[in-house]
Amino acid sequence: MIFKLDQIETFVEVAKHKSFSIAAANLNVTQPMVSSRIKKLEEMVGFKLINRNTKTVSLTKDGEALLDKSIEIIENIRDAERIVGRIRERAAPRIRIGAVSVHVWRRWWILESFMMRYPQAHLEIESGPSSRLAEKLLRGELDIAFMHPRASLPLEGLNLLSARYGLISRREAVTKPGPLTASDLRGQEVGLFRRELQPAIHDEITRILEPQGVRIVAIPEVTDEGILNFVRRMHFPVLSFTVWDDDSPPDDVIFQEIEGLDVALEFVVARASRTTQAAELLWRHCTAKLG
Numbered sequence: 002m003i004f005k006l007d008q009i010e011t012f013v014e015v016a017k018h019k020s021f022s023i024a025a026a027n028l029n030v031t032q033p034m035v036s037s038r039i040k041k042l043e044e045m046v047g048f049k050l051i052n053r054n055t056k057t058v059s060l061t062k063d064g065e066a067l068l069d070k071s072i073e074i075i076e077n078i079r080d081a082e083r084i085v086g087r088i089r090e091r092a093a094p095r096i097r098i099g100a101v102s103v104h105v106w107r108r109w110w111i112l113e114s115f116m117m118r119y120p121q122a123h124l125e126i127e128s129g130p131s132s133r134l135a136e137k138l139l140r141g142e143l144d145i146a147f148m149h150p151r152a153s154l155p156l157e158g159l160n161l162l163s164a165r166y167g168l169i170s171r172r173e174a175v176t177k178p179g180p181l182t183a184s185d186l187r188g189q190e191v192g193l194f195r196r197e198l199q200p201a202i203h204d205e206i207t208r209i210l211e212p213q214g215v216r217i218v219a220i221p222e223v224t225d226e227g228i229l230n231f232v233r234r235m236h237f238p239v240l241s242f243t244v245w246d247d248d249s250p251p252d253d254v255i256f257q258e259i260e261g262l263d264v265a266l267e268f269v270v271a272r273a274s275r276t277t278q279a280a281e282l283l284w285r286h287c288t289a290k291l292g
Contacts, residue, residue, distance in 0.1 A: 004045070006078060009071050011038040015051060016068050019058045094119070094279030098126045099134035099146035101268075107162050107291075108147045111270075115286045122279055130198065138273040144280035145287070149199070150269045158269035159291050164242035165265050166206065167258040169232055180258045187213045192220040192231055192239035205264050206240060229254065242266045 014024035015035065025032040043050050050064035060068065100108060116122065131148040138146055138156060150158055168181060168191065177185060191210070196203040196219075207217060220231045220239060228239050232254060242265075270287045272280070 004042075004074070006075075008038045008042040008045075009074055011035055012042055012050060012064075013068070013071050013075060015039060015058065016060055016064065016071075021053075021058065094121065094277070094282075095123045095125060096277070096279050096283050097142065097144045098124055098283075099137060099143045099148065100126055100128050101131055101134070101148050107268075111287055111290050114290065115283055118286070119279075119282060122283075135271070138271060141273070141276070144272065144276045145283055146271050148269065148271055150267050151271070156271045156273055158271045159287055161268040161270050161291060163265045163267050165258060166202075166240055166242050166262055167256050168238045169228060169241050169254055169256050170238035171232060171236065172253055172255045174236070174238075175255055175257070180260050182260050183209055183213050183215075183262065186210060186215050186259075188215070190216045190218055190237045192228075192235070192237065193217045194223045194241075195219045198223060199266070202264055202266065206262065209262055 011024060011028060011030075014027050015021060018024055018027070021032050021035045025035045028035070039051060046063075046067070048063045049061050050067065052059045052061055098112075112124065116124070127143075131146075131151065134143060134146040134148045135151045135154055135156065137143040139154065147161060168186070193203065193206060210217065217240075218237075220228065222228075222231070228241050229251065232239050270284075270291070272284060
């Protein structure tokens with residue numbers, strides 16, 4: 002005799018609530034399905050479990066005798082499922098990844114292709130500025146980070162992307178198509194990241210634009226979504242790198258390069274040392290993709 006779990010669960014639900022309709026709702030099945038399961042269970046055990054009439058539902062004496070054991074069976078199965086889940090969690094290779102909070106399409110291209118190859122891997126991703134990610138790499142709290150390079154730190158790095166800066170504007174506000182010059186921005190307000198995030202790049206952009214009377218305004222959120230929201234709400238452009246790369250920007254904005262603004266933002270994949278076997282697999286995958 003082999004009991005079926007769905008029949009046992011249905012019997013317990015009916016017994017608990019003394020209602021076929023409530024049992025059906027709790028199990029997310031139809032009431033006829035509940036009746037069918039109870040009938041099949043009774044046929045299997047060879048005796049009646051539930052007294053039914055048009056008004057009440059109650060257990061037979063044999064049904065009462067079977068109820069406690071049925072509850073115990075379900076609890077044992079749930080315990081087994083929890084144990085299996087914990088074992089699978091421990092067995093799944095875990096990789097701790099840091100990422101600067103801007104959209105870099107190559108990062109997701111690498112991670113998506115890695116997960117297609119190793120679907121059992123568990124990626125834990127946290128975002129933050131490159132300085133904090135670098136500290137966590139050195140402390141062994143991250144395995145790999147997608148970040149701006151830190152030449153002064155003992156980190157191994159692979160070149161991920163070099164992106165040039167330009168102007169992101171609302172398409173309807175653009176009066177000159179194609180590349181711009183610094184003089185085209187004369188007297189305008191433009192958004193730019195806060196200086197503490199990338200002092201050298203900030204100073205170089207300021208050196209080029211300030212003589213043209215350009216007023217630089219710090220933007221609050223340096224992510225692709227934050228930049229776009231700023232452009233749309235504040236109605237003036239933002240200096241940023243080409244966040245879309247091979248993707249097209251949204252229809253309502255446009256990216257224009259600025260001639261003479263030879264400033265590039267570098268991205269690398271970095272690690273401090275070899276860590277877990279799973280992290281080593283991701284590093285080799287990055288090397289193959291970027292090599």
